Amino acid sequence: MADKRGAKKAAARKIERPTAIASVVSGFPMIKNVGLRQVHVADTLICNIDGIHGKLIYRGYSIETLAEYSTFEETSYLLLYGGLPTREELDAFTASLKAERALPLDVLNSLIRMPRTTLPMDVLQAVTSTLAGHDPEISGTTREASVRKAIRLLAKLTTAVAAWARAREGEAPIPPRDDLSHAANFLYMLTGREPDPEHARVFDVNLILQAEHQFNASTFTCRVVASTRAHLYACVAAGIGALSGPLHGGASNEVIKMLREIGTADRARNYVKSKLDSGERVMGMGHAVYKTHDPRALILQDMAIRLARRPGGDRKWFDLSQAVEKSAAEEFRRRGKSGIYPNVDFFTAVVNTALGIPPDLHTPVFSMSRVSGWCAHIIEEKFAEAQPKPAIYRPLAHYVGPGSTIKSLPYVAIEKRRKAKGN
Numbered sequence: 001m002a003d004k005r006g007a008k009k010a011a012a013r014k015i016e017r018p019t020a021i022a023s024v025v026s027g028f029p030m031i032k033n034v035g036l037r038q039v040h041v042a043d044t045l046i047c048n049i050d051g052i053h054g055k056l057i058y059r060g061y062s063i064e065t066l067a068e069y070s071t072f073e074e075t076s077y078l079l080l081y082g083g084l085p086t087r088e089e090l091d092a093f094t095a096s097l098k099a100e101r102a103l104p105l106d107v108l109n110s111l112i113r114m115p116r117t118t119l120p121m122d123v124l125q126a127v128t129s130t131l132a133g134h135d136p137e138i139s140g141t142t143r144e145a146s147v148r149k150a151i152r153l154l155a156k157l158t159t160a161v162a163a164w165a166r167a168r169e170g171e172a173p174i175p176p177r178d179d180l181s182h183a184a185n186f187l188y189m190l191t192g193r194e195p196d197p198e199h200a201r202v203f204d205v206n207l208i209l210q211a212e213h214q215f216n217a218s219t220f221t222c223r224v225v226a227s228t229r230a231h232l233y234a235c236v237a238a239g240i241g242a243l244s245g246p247l248h249g250g251a252s253n254e255v256i257k258m259l260r261e262i263g264t265a266d267r268a269r270n271y272v273k274s275k276l277d278s279g280e281r282v283m284g285m286g287h288a289v290y291k292t293h294d295p296r297a298l299i300l301q302d303m304a305i306r307l308a309r310r311p312g313g314d315r316k317w318f319d320l321s322q323a324v325e326k327s328a329a330e331e332f333r334r335r336g337k338s339g340i341y342p343n344v345d346f347f348t349a350v351v352n353t354a355l356g357i358p359p360d361l362h363t364p365v366f367s368m369s370r371v372s373g374w375c376a377h378i379i380e381e382k383f384a385e386a387q388p389k390p391a392i393y394r395p396l397a398h399y400v401g402p403g404s405t406i407k408s409l410p411y412v413a414i415e416k417r418r419k420a421k422g423n
């Protein structure tokens with residue numbers, strides 16, 4: 001039965017996923033490739049990815065270098081300004097982030113009043129739109145004003161995630177501190193305790209790893225909205241919506257759900273097998289661009305090992321993740337599927353859980369990091385920094401429905417219409 005269902009789904013996927021078609025229709029090049037795979041839609045100066053060799057570069061610097069030497073503040077500066085800061089520039093940037101940490105009182109109050117069942121990504125999207133009304137430069141059109149707006153969002157969304165984590169439990173939000181780094185301050189606002197320095201650094205690196213990833217679905221969404229010249233908050237709110245989906249930023253939460261469902265390492269193989277037999281996906285595996293190891297996942301895996309091996313460290317999630325990784329590799333191999341490896345969300349789930357971050361906050365945490373990459377792209381799009389001039393995105397669609405431009409459908413009076421099958 002499961003096999004039949006799997007075969008049916010696979011057949012349906014084949015229909016949904018035609019191969020790329022390139023031809024010329026009435027003078028326009030027609031490139032149809034579902035999901036825009038392999039299609040270059042713009043130039044960018046921000047991020048370079050080599051999915052075959054597993055390389056990720058922010059503004060010329062490898063992710064391994066940044067994870068080893070940089071901080072989230074410095075990486076955000078790099079993404080927004082295009083180069084690494086001097087000491088004075090970094091100090092000034094860090095000071096502006098700290099000065100923007102507090103939420104306006106009525107934003108905080110509206111967040112506290114939201115139904116406790118509100119999904120955290122919906123809270124974040126609502127807060128982003130509400131913050132727009134508090135930005136004195138909302139209509140500012142210069143690059144400098146855009147960077148200042150980005151700094152405000154970067155600082156305030158982090159506070160909003162921590163505030164919601166507490167408010168939904170009926171606890172008072174903890175005001176930010178200005179003597180802690182961005183990463184350490186978040187963990188402090190979440191728990192009320194100053195974090196252990198190793199935890200703070202692991203979280204800092206986690207934020208660096210998630211800050212940017214070129215034209216993924218949410219960044220592309222931000223750029224499409226930016227191309228209409230909507231303001232930065234509108235672009236970011238749209239990006240948050242895109243990131244919330246389980247095939248994008250929501251995968252980390254799904255990974256923890258999966259590990260919980262599996263429960264013990266000895267059940268991993270059967271779980272993976274039954275998912276694949278029924279045509280379902282193993283969450284946290286596979287990537288649209290990387291056909292080898294995701295370089296961020298490798299760094300996160302190392303950090304997950306370090307956290308698990310610390311005295312008092314909880315090994316459970318790490319051991320389970322290892323069992324799933326091994327079983328998935330074996331099952332994918334057995335089924336002749338290559339190029340599917342654990343992605344960033346797989347190990348983010350393990351690391352964030354070891355840091356005490358609740359599973360449904362993993363995607364909001366991803367957003368508070370990715371907002372630096374989103375804003376860099378929004379600015380690049382708005383100010384045409386990598387292209388000759390700004391242009392609104394407007395692809396074409398190939399109409400495959402009934403009627404045509406030559407012969408449209410006749411309008412049938414409502415009394416004469418027959419109920420369509422299935423309605």
Ligand SMILES: CC(C)(COP(=O)(O)OP(=O)(O)OC[C@H]1O[C@@H](n2cnc3c(N)ncnc32)[C@H](O)[C@@H]1OP(=O)(O)O)[C@@H](O)C(=O)NCCC(=O)NCCS
Pocket residue numbers: 010013246247248249251276280281282283284285286287288289337340343344345
């Ligand atoms: C991320 C993802 C959407 C990228 O997929 P993609 O590049 O579009 O690849 P496809 O969806 O075309 O998948 C290619 C094949 O690999 C399989 N595959 C890819 N990821 C898989 C997974 N996690 N579990 C099972 N099979 C998977 C697909 O079923 C497909 O097989 P088919 O050709 O027989 O239909 C996909 O790997 C996925 O859904 N992963 C799980 C969700 C996740 O972790 N998302 C976070 C991404 S950072």
